[in-house]
Amino acid sequence: xxxxxxxxxxxxxxxxxxxxxxxxxxxxxxxxxxxxxxxxxxxxxxxxxxxxxxxxxxxxxxxxxxxxxxxxxxxxxxxxxxxxxxxxxxxxxxxxxxxxxxxxxxxxxxxxxxxxxxxxxxxxxxxxxxxxxxxxxxxxxxxxxxxxxxxxxxxxxxxxxxxxxxxxxxxxxxxxxxxxxxxxxxxxxxxxxxxxxxxxxxxxxxxxxxxxxxxxxxxxxxxxxxxxxxxxxxxxxxxxxxxxxxxxxxxxxxxxxxxxxxx
Amino acid sequence: xxxxxxxxxxxxxxxxxxxxxxxxxxxxxxxxxxxxxxxxxxxxxxxxxxxxxxxxxxxxxxxxxxxxxxxxxxxxxxxxxxxxxxxxxxxxxxxxxxxxxxxxxxxxxxxxxxxxxxxxxxxxxxxxxxxxxxxxxxxxxxxxxxxxxxxxxxxxxxxxxxxxxxxxxxxxxxxxxxxxxxxxxxxxxxxxxxxxxxxxxxxxxxxxxxxxxxxxxxxxxxxxxxxxxxxxxxxxxxxxxxxxxxxxxxxxxxxxxxxxxxxxxxxxxxxxxxxxxxxxxxxxxxxxxxxxxxxxxxxxxxxxxxxxxxxxxxxxxxxxxxxxxxxxxxxxxxxxxxxxxxxxxxxxxxxxxxxxxxxxxxxxxxxxxxxxxxxxxxxxxxxxxxxxxxxxxxxxxxxxxxxxxxxxxxxxxxxxxxxxxxxxxxxxxxxxxxx
Numbered sequence: 001x002x003x004x005x006x007x008x009x010x011x012x013x014x015x016x017x018x019x020x021x022x023x024x025x026x027x028x029x030x031x032x033x034x035x036x037x038x039x040x041x042x043x044x045x046x047x048x049x050x051x052x053x054x055x056x057x058x059x060x061x062x063x064x065x066x067x068x069x070x071x072x073x074x075x076x077x078x079x080x081x082x083x084x085x086x087x088x089x090x091x092x093x094x095x096x097x098x099x100x101x102x103x104x105x106x107x108x109x110x111x112x113x114x115x116x117x118x119x120x121x122x123x124x125x126x127x128x129x130x131x132x133x134x135x136x137x138x139x140x141x142x143x144x145x146x147x148x149x150x151x152x153x154x155x156x157x158x159x160x161x162x163x164x165x166x167x168x169x170x171x172x173x174x175x176x177x178x179x180x181x182x183x184x185x186x187x188x189x190x191x192x193x194x195x196x197x198x199x200x201x202x203x204x205x206x207x208x209x210x211x212x213x214x215x216x217x218x219x220x221x222x223x224x225x226x227x228x229x230x231x232x233x234x235x236x237x238x239x240x241x242x243x244x245x246x247x248x249x250x251x252x253x254x255x256x257x258x259x260x261x262x263x
Numbered sequence: 264x265x266x267x268x269x270x271x272x273x274x275x276x277x278x279x280x281x282x283x284x285x286x287x288x289x290x291x292x293x294x295x296x297x298x299x300x301x302x303x304x305x306x307x308x309x310x311x312x313x314x315x316x317x318x319x320x321x322x323x324x325x326x327x328x329x330x331x332x333x334x335x336x337x338x339x340x341x342x343x344x345x346x347x348x349x350x351x352x353x354x355x356x357x358x359x360x361x362x363x364x365x366x367x368x369x370x371x372x373x374x375x376x377x378x379x380x381x382x383x384x385x386x387x388x389x390x391x392x393x394x395x396x397x398x399x400x401x402x403x404x405x406x407x408x409x410x411x412x413x414x415x416x417x418x419x420x421x422x423x424x425x426x427x428x429x430x431x432x433x434x435x436x437x438x439x440x441x442x443x444x445x446x447x448x449x450x451x452x453x454x455x456x457x458x459x460x461x462x463x464x465x466x467x468x469x470x471x472x473x474x475x476x477x478x479x480x481x482x483x484x485x486x487x488x489x490x491x492x493x494x495x496x497x498x499x500x501x502x503x504x505x506x507x508x509x510x511x512x513x514x515x516x517x518x519x520x521x522x523x524x525x526x527x528x529x530x531x532x533x534x535x536x537x538x539x540x541x542x543x544x545x546x547x548x549x550x551x552x553x554x555x556x557x558x559x560x561x562x563x564x565x566x567x568x569x570x571x572x573x574x575x576x577x578x579x580x581x582x583x584x585x586x587x588x589x590x591x592x593x594x595x596x597x598x599x600x601x602x603x604x605x606x607x608x609x610x611x612x613x614x615x616x617x618x619x620x621x622x623x624x625x626x627x628x629x630x631x632x633x634x635x636x637x638x639x640x641x642x643x644x645x646x647x648x649x650x651x652x653x654x655x656x657x658x659x660x661x662x663x664x665x666x667x668x669x670x671x672x673x674x675x676x677x678x679x680x681x682x683x684x685x686x687x688x689x690x691x692x693x694x695x696x697x698x
Contacts, residue, residue, distance in 0.1 A: 102600035122601035
């Protein structure tokens with residue numbers, strides 16, 4: 001795994017966790033048909049927290065964060081995002097989605113729009129920002145992810161790492177208060193993982209509330225303030241990264257860690 | 264130093280490819296004479312092409328342009344010593360009847376109207392087809408054109424098209440008013456209802472009233488005088504323009520989570536696709552009158568246009584559904600995660616891509632629809648094929664077949680080929696790289 005990816009010291013001065021609750025999930029259950037994917041999930045995320053969710057494939061970790069912005073519907077329990085209770089009302093869902101940014105494994109950029117248009121689409125149509133202002137914001141964030149010179153290209157002309165950084169910038173343009181990352185580096189060549197992780201670290205340094213599903217344990221060690229381990233749709237163990245990696249409690253966690261860190 | 268150790272000290276320069284692989288020689292080697300089998304195939308097909316041209320070209324180049332009957336054509340050809348089963352084409356019939364093949368029995372002093380209508384059609388289409396080269400302001404003309412087009416062709420008082428526009432305006436205002444009080448869907452229903460009531464019940468009296476006071480208009484032309492290629496293009500253009508939006512709505516409806524909407528769309532698509540177009544045209548020409556209140560005169564061309572549109576939109580819906588199915592789920596999720604609502608996501612993210620993927624299928628449907636307009640000859644409308652029968656019934660041209668059909672085929676080919684080339688241009692223009 002790319003613990004090598006961290007080339008610099010992480011600046012922790014702004015990484016403060018406040019008492020304010022960003023996401024609260026209580027007794028949440030979800031089924032795909034008859035298959036019980038998420039079982040009794042309880043999770044409270046404070047504003048400013050950086051949470052890494054790890055676990056074997058099929059353990060429900062992606063499904064969990066996709067429930068937070070209602071890309072998946074949960075059948076039981078309660079999810080409160082930024083003070084708004086997630087219900088099946090469409091207006092309510094669109095409101096939450098515009099406050100919660102999401103970055104996908106396969107980027108999901110819009111291939112028929114330029115990089116700049118990808119970044120301004122939602123601000124213009126959802127936030128009703130004037131076009132000029134939206135473009136300024138977009139250029140600001142494209143500079144932040146270090147690809148302002150690609151603004152007029154199409155996603156198909158960029159490398160995977162660049163596309164993922166655009167995807168992060170696109171989410172940031174909506175000025176979200178929470179960012180969800182669904183395996184953001186899993187579809188990337190090893191050479192490109194670092195540039196995306198650097199962008200994510202930068203985001204964490206600015207105090208963004210982040211929930212990341214990732215296998216990048218180096219990132220978890222350095223940036224996360226909490227690591228959650230999931231298996232078979234349940235939260236099996238959660239702890240501070242130092243404790244989690246050095247002193248795992250459950251057998252399942254030990255096995256998982258030995259498999260992904262063992263070579 | 265070990266055996267496997269190797270370090271490159273200088274990079275190799277770029278070199279030209281071998282001369283036999285580029286240019287004309289390279290192309291011929293690659294495409295015509297690569298191996299003995301392909302060489303043989305090339306020679307055989309070249310021979311075939313030469314023989315074919317040898318047979319057809321003399322027939323086409325036949326100096327019969329000024330003949331006034333088939334008999335005269337034969338005399339001219341016999342005078343040149345050309346005899347046999349098909350000694351040469353008799354082009355006199357085209358010179359004599361091409362105007363009729365284009366305009367049918369449209370009054371000849373009013374030909375400027377269809378000509379103007381089709382020239383303006385080009386102007387109205389330009390900003391839609393070539394959005395990057397034509398000023399966007401022209402779109403205003405494109406919006407007005409659908410009302411101008413039927414008025415130019417059918418004529419009558421100017422108030423007719425104006426009252427149709429008024430219906431849209433009324434519908435819009437009712438929608439705005441109802442939307443504020445009752446919300447989205449109720450607003451749409453109220454707006455549509457208001458417009459329909461206006462068109463069906465009120466506008467007729469208003470037109471009569473205003474026309475009595477201010478009789479501004481152009482001479483009316485009856486539908487039975489329509490004919491020729493003009494009729495095909497009229498039916499084709501209107502049906503093409505209407506079938507695309509209806510097809511999009513049907514395709515979305517078919518994917519909808521709303522059970523009744525979905526059932527209606529699936530039922531409509533499957534029914535229309537399961538019935539031959541000719542049946543629908545017969546329904547339009549005969550059966551529909553049975554269901555109408557006695558005395559209503561529902562224009563036959565309008566009925567045919569409606570049937571052709573419904574027929575094409577069912578196919579269009581399936582073509583577009585194919586495009587929708589080809590989009591990765593991630594595109595929907597990407598749009599959703601940014602907070603776009605359903606219609607915004609469809610309009611800004613999903614449809615532009617789905618339509619782009621479906622361009623070849625959409626254009627095939629357009630071309631098919633345009634050619635299907637010739638079926639109207641069976642229900643007695645005088646499209647070019649219908650006219651060809653009456654031309655051959657003329658004693659002077661009795662016995663002529665290939666020349667008329669060839670001419671008609673050429674007209675259709677020109678239109679269909681243009682559509683096909685445009686679609687290829689559009690595909691190239693919209694190509695934004697892989698993924």
